[in-house]
Amino acid sequence: MSHxxxxxxxxxxxxxxxxxxxxxxxxxxxxxxxxxxxxxxxNDWRNAERSAALQGRxxxxxxxxxxxxxxxxxxxxxxxxxxxEIGVIAKGDGKFALDxxxxxxxxxALEQMFGVSCGRLKDEVAxxxxxxxxxxxxxxxxxxxxxxxxxxxxxx
Amino acid sequence: MESIRVTIKKGTVKIETSGFxxxxxxxxxxxxAKKLGxxxxxxxxxxxxxxxxxxxxxxxx
Numbered sequence: 001m002s003h004x005x006x007x008x009x010x011x012x013x014x015x016x017x018x019x020x021x022x023x024x025x026x027x028x029x030x031x032x033x034x035x036x037x038x039x040x041x042x043n044d045w046r047n048a049e050r051s052a053a054l055q056g057r058x059x060x061x062x063x064x065x066x067x068x069x070x071x072x073x074x075x076x077x078x079x080x081x082x083x084x085e086i087g088v089i090a091k092g093d094g095k096f097a098l099d100x101x102x103x104x105x106x107x108x109a110l111e112q113m114f115g116v117s118c119g120r121l122k123d124e125v126a127x128x129x130x131x132x133x134x135x136x137x138x139x140x141x142x143x144x145x146x147x148x149x150x151x152x153x154x155x156x
Numbered sequence: 157m158e159s160i161r162v163t164i165k166k167g168t169v170k171i172e173t174s175g176f177x178x179x180x181x182x183x184x185x186x187x188x189a190k191k192l193g194x195x196x197x198x199x200x201x202x203x204x205x206x207x208x209x210x211x212x213x214x215x216x217x
Contacts, residue, residue, distance in 0.1 A: 010192065010193040119166060119167060122167060123164050123165065123166070123167065126164045126169050126192055126193075127164055129188075129191050129192055130162045130164070130169070130188060130192070133187060133188045133191055134160065134162075134188065137184075137187070137188075139160065148165060148166075149163050149164060149165035150163070150164040150165070151161065151162070151163050151164075152160075152161065152162040152163075152164075153159065153160075153161050154159060154160040154161075154162070155157055155158070155159045155160075156157075156158055
C-alpha cells in the first residue's frame with residue numbers, strides 16, 4: 001500500500017521548521033535526500049483530496065526529498081513496518097512541501113506525532129513564526145496551550 | 157497597555173489587539189500577519205475609531 005500525501009506549509013525558513021518539528025517530538029534531518037515510506041507506488045489510493053498522485057505529482061518522485069523529518073531517534077526504514085519519515089521539499093514560493101505516506105500503523109505513527117496532514121506541525125510552524133516575530137518587535141511573550149489551541153499573549 | 161493575543165488552532169491563526177491608539181494596532185500586526193499567510197478576514201471593531209483600538213485578524217494556513 002502506498003498513500004503518499006503532499007502537504008504545503010507556509011514557511012521558507014528551515015530553522016523555523018526545525019524548531020516546530022522538535023516541538024512535536026520529531027527530529028529534523030538536514031540534507032537527508034530520501035524519506036522512508038512503503039517504498040514503491042502501487043496506485044492503490046483513491047482519495048482525490050489527499051492523494052499526491054491524484055493531484056498531479058509524479059509518483060517517481062515519492063521517497064525523494066531535500067531534508068527529512070523523523071520521530072526523534074528512530075531512523076526510517078522502507079516497508080510496511082517502518083518507521084516512516086516525512087520528506088521536505090522547498091517549493092520556491094515561500095512554502096515547503098511535506099511528503100509522507102499515511103498508510104497503516106507506520107503512517108499513523110507519523111500522524112500521531114505531527115497531526116493528520118501534518119496539521120499539528122503546521123500549527124507549530126505558525127507558533128514559531130509568531131513567537132519570533134513578536135520577540136523581535138520587542139514584545140514580552142508568553143505561551144499557553146488552551147483547549148487544543150496555542151495561545152500567545154504579548155504585552156509592552 | 158498595548159497587548160496582542162494570537163490564537164493558533166487547526167490551521168487558523170487569530171490575532172486580536174487591544175489598547176492601541178487608532179490604526180496603530182494594524183501597523184503593529186501587519187508584519188506578523190504577512191509572515192503567517194493569507195488573511196481571510198480582518199475586522200476592525202468600532203473601537204478602532206476611538207481610543208484605545210482593537211482589531212481582529214484571522215489567517216488561514
